[in-house]
Amino acid sequence: MTGHDDLPVAARARRLEERLIAAGLTSDDEMDEFLTRLYTRASPVNGARMVARAWTDPQYRDLLLSDGDAAAKDMGFGDLSYALRIVPNTEITHNVIVCTLCSCYPVSLLGPSPGWYKSFAYRSRTVREPRTVLAEFGLGLPDEVEITVWDSTSEARYMVLPVRPAGTEALGADELTALVTRNGLIGTALV
Amino acid sequence: MSYEAGARVRVKAADPDHHTRVPRYVRGHTGVIVTAIDQWPVPDDCARGIDPPRAETCYAVRFSAADLWGSGDHAVTVDLWESYLDRA
Numbered sequence: 001m002t003g004h005d006d007l008p009v010a011a012r013a014r015r016l017e018e019r020l021i022a023a024g025l026t027s028d029d030e031m032d033e034f035l036t037r038l039y040t041r042a043s044p045v046n047g048a049r050m051v052a053r054a055w056t057d058p059q060y061r062d063l064l065l066s067d068g069d070a071a072a073k074d075m076g077f078g079d080l081s082y083a084l085r086i087v088p089n090t091e092i093t094h095n096v097i098v099c100t101l102c103s104c105y106p107v108s109l110l111g112p113s114p115g116w117y118k119s120f121a122y123r124s125r126t127v128r129e130p131r132t133v134l135a136e137f138g139l140g141l142p143d144e145v146e147i148t149v150w151d152s153t154s155e156a157r158y159m160v161l162p163v164r165p166a167g168t169e170a171l172g173a174d175e176l177t178a179l180v181t182r183n184g185l186i187g188t189a190l191v
Numbered sequence: 192m193s194y195e196a197g198a199r200v201r202v203k204a205a206d207p208d209h210h211t212r213v214p215r216y217v218r219g220h221t222g223v224i225v226t227a228i229d230q231w232p233v234p235d236d237c238a239r240g241i242d243p244p245r246a247e248t249c250y251a252v253r254f255s256a257a258d259l260w261g262s263g264d265h266a267v268t269v270d271l272w273e274s275y276l277d278r279a
Binding site: 083085100101127128129130131143146147148149150151152153154155156 | 212213214216228229231249251253256259260263264265266267268269270271272
């Protein structure tokens with residue numbers, strides 16, 4: 001796995017940090033404290049727990065689809081700094097998330113975003129040729145499955161609700177949660 | 192003015208010399224309103240230090256890949272503030 005520090009975006013982020021510090025708007029200590037606080041709680045397990053509950057609780061699924069922030073709060077993930085919007089997959093529709101302008105994504109529910117999510121290649125190609133991009137992730141979708149790409153250009157953050165895999169009827173909440181991956185919540189995997 | 196779900200809208204083709212949240216690839220293109228999301232300050236105003244910034248409804252707008260790129264069978268949905276749009 002490529003380390004974040006090796007990515008060109010890391011060098012750009014560091015230059016921006018240096019400008020902000022030089023302007024007296026923040027400090028290294030303040031940013032470290034903020035990031036530690038954010039990242040100790042941010043995890044894809046949070047989003048996975050919401051998905052697993054939506055798979056077993058129709059009322060919660062309705063809440064999740066109609067008011068993502070309330071659904072997050074109901075699971076103890078309150079105070080989202082964004083409007084959470086959930087896009088549900090079905091047998092014939094698949095959703096995938098991108099941010100072409102930068103790299104927006106619901107960090108508190110999905111954990112720190114992977115390097116590829118911030119890459120120019122993913123950001124430019126996903127809106128143009130998602131079927132090919134998904135195939136490169138190992139997700140070959142049948143031609144009849146319609147793909148919708150969600151470009152996160154506003155204060156809303158998108159999360160995919162994957163289809164519950166067949167044969168999981170006997171599984172409990174923890175086991176269902178363990179099936180859900182960060183890529184599944186972005187839409188670059190089925191689950 | 193506000194847009195109802197299903198309304199056809201055209202994204203303004205302007206290329207402003209300041210920050211905007213209109214991706215270049217949808218400028219001048221026609222899409223369909225999916226839903227109104229919420230009301231938020233217009234980023235173009237915030238970035239220019241306009242105080243107070245306009246608060247406007249932001250919409251999820253759906254475009255067909257064939258319209259955007261001339262090929263492709265998928266849809267792309269972009270969140271756009273009201274003043275970025277005209278009724279088509």
